[in-house]
Amino acid sequence: MLNRRAFLRAAGLGAAGSLAVACTPIYRELAGDTAESGDFTETPLSDFRALSRMTFGARFVDRQFVLMHGLSAWIEEQLDPDTIDDSSVEWRLRSLESLKLPPKDVEAWEENDVVAELSQSAILRATYSNRQLFEVMVRFWSDHFNISVEKGECWLLKPTDEREVIRPHTFGRFEELLGASAHSPAMLVYLDNQANIWEAPNENYAREVLELHTLGVEGGYSQDDVMELARMLTGWRVKEHFWKGEFTFEEDWHDPGVKTFMGDGISPADIREAEAVLLSLANAPSTARHISIKLIRRFVCDDPEHEARELIERAARTFLETRGDIQQVVRLILLDGLSSLPETRLPKFKRPFEYVVSALRLLGADTDGGAPIQEYLRVMGQPLYAWPTPDGPADDASAWVTNLLPRWNFALDLVDGNLEGTEFHPRDFVRSLLDDPSDDSLDRLSHLLIGEGPNQRISDIKFAHLRAGDEEDLVDEAAFLTAAVLLSPEFQWRG
């Protein structure tokens, strides 16, 4: 019942009569109901495109909000996630026990179960959270500070990293996020700092901090700087045994000598050497630029350095002026970069996670985010929490466009009910078709999924096949039609 209602409302298909389902608000809340998806709304395409960049799927309710209050009001609300009720998504996450535990307790679990729960939580939050911009940014930072659970014991450490490093600092100051990541056992293990010791430094983490996390590869550091930072980071380790998975600084492993970093002498000061350097790296102009470029690539365009030079400058300036206040930088990029998205601006291609989640979210599917969904993400090329290299998954179309077949098959499997733990009910879609045989239903479905009416090619499918038949035939037809929109070129874009 839940799904039926959810779908009807999500698709805006339900006549008032067919919605006569009694339910209390608390039930709706607890069930993580997506009925709040809102009624059919025709929005200017530019608003739909902007919303699609900032969410995992712009439901009608979000479009209505923008119609009534404007895009900037929506952005302001989303920038203040604590004011947005999200108890329904917490309810959906309630049974994912391993995510609440410290590493020493996670150790008793099976690796596969922990990774599955972690992935489930990401899918559920992206699909159902009302704090969409926040969740988009969580994924952004989780990719920026990429950790693969397939390396060593990262699987038992990453849930803590997600819970205590990424999420609490997502809208905080970049220097705090970077500092938390540097003290994160998952990161220290993933990039071998665990093995970085006096007289024999291991450069891996030091290099990636400079190249990927802060300054960027053209950010002005040298190989010597990598080696000196590695020396400063000697002794930054993870505890074993009873305190397993906790950060520790071990003086005995720390190189006590004088270091030189980017021209400055660093006097010996144990853990504080690297902490001070990380603080200045976090606020360096190259870092401001590097982070701004990545954020603009996330929200605005694939190639900011050619397409959005001015915006990079403004965002980087805001970054420096606010001492890396992520909220302020994101606000500027969204307001300046998206509020008047020019039609010439190319759409952003959905990465596999965005493709899958937008289908689930917009259709109001009921999913547990379980194994079949996770397997599809892997086959599409974006395994959750298992990107092997520290750069994280690419954020431009060219990395993803060549692998369409698994997307098509996902669409077919979703509507055909072949994904265990995920349900979508075309029957309700059909009922409304029977009630109202005009072509408005297809129009609405198309608006729901791609922000505009169906193009001729999709209309043709409908009129070739949606002839009067018995209801079972129509259910199949409705499922087929939904799949057709999901696998169409138009649905591959984030707007």
Added chain:
Amino acid sequence: MKKMRVGRRDVLRSGALLGAGAVLPPWMPRMSFTAKNSGIRGDVLVVVFLRGAADGLNMIVPHGEELYYQSRPTLAIPQPDARGSSQNARVIDLDGYFGLHPALRPIFPVWEQGHFIPVIACGAPDESRSHFKAMELMERGLTNERGPASGWIGRHLATLENGNPSPLRAVGFGEAAPRSLHGSIPITALKSITDFHLNGNEAMASRMRSVISSLYTGDQALHQIGRETLSVVDTIEKIYPSADVASSMTDYPETDFGFGLRQIALLIDADVGLEVAALDLGGWDTHFTQGGSEGIMARLLAELGGGLAAFYDQLQDDMDNITVVVMTEFGRRVRENASLGTDHGHGSIMFLMGGNLHGSEVHGVWPGLDEGLLIGPGDLAVTTDYRDVLAEILVKRLHNHDVEAVFPDYVPNIGNVIA
């Protein structure tokens, strides 16, 4: 009756979402990039990229070099005649000075046939020691990032007209086609031939097939890719499963890499127009517990050597028309670190396999390991630019003489690796 409505929506519809877009994205195939060359189809080229910067020094081991053993007290591979170590742990001598890591033993018979050769001290001029920058430049075939966004293989295919209409001219094996293939028409990512079909029952799949074909009729790159994907589905439907039988008889490693090689062999065997296949083997970033004769890297080498040997065994009779090249973004530091691993270095190695090589010879110029000869923080120098080797393949085996278009900011020295 279909209602005709003209309104705001129709205007919006012509916007960027559905329109071709005012600006061509950089990955969009350039139709104007017309082929200057025409020629007969050359070898099937198989490009294996070892991601993570593979330690060339422990693959083709300079066992005649005392400094190698001094620099790597725990990671060095014992000399071919070393006492106190088992035969299986020692270098397999190739020419009295260099030898194979013992885990590469499966490939030794191919070396003896003259169909497998290493090129030592290979690499690129880039000294960033950044995986990502080095890989990107190498796959684009460039010295300077300001060059074309397409990949070197993409430009090779785009500049050579050989009348091959196959949708499978260029295939990236895995979840995505690598950067090196970008810019080519067509380009397909393919993980598994067995799975390369539309799901659902036969009736639904066949109906959806025609729907997809009508949805992807535009001139955007994505539409083109959609059409190519369908035509690959059709092609594979014709050859599978009969073609699968032959390759399942051979012992490939049971890994993604082994599986990928098996798929490539299958397509070559089925003669469906494959010209270039790109395949990755990752995991070479061995900062930590790299191991010597055994361990993490040895297992990767066994996978690499075992895979290549199986591929050779299956396609022995076709080897005159196949060139396999194995490359990596850079090598690793000569001196081992304290984590029983090695940090990012510079010069590394390339391998070639095929029926037209100057075999039984270790190619390349050995720069030496003496203090003054190392570069940067203590890394092997590069004496052969990777593009010298690739350009020789282009000219001698792929009949593409437009080397300048493929490597626009470098003038390769065509060597003598290929017969």
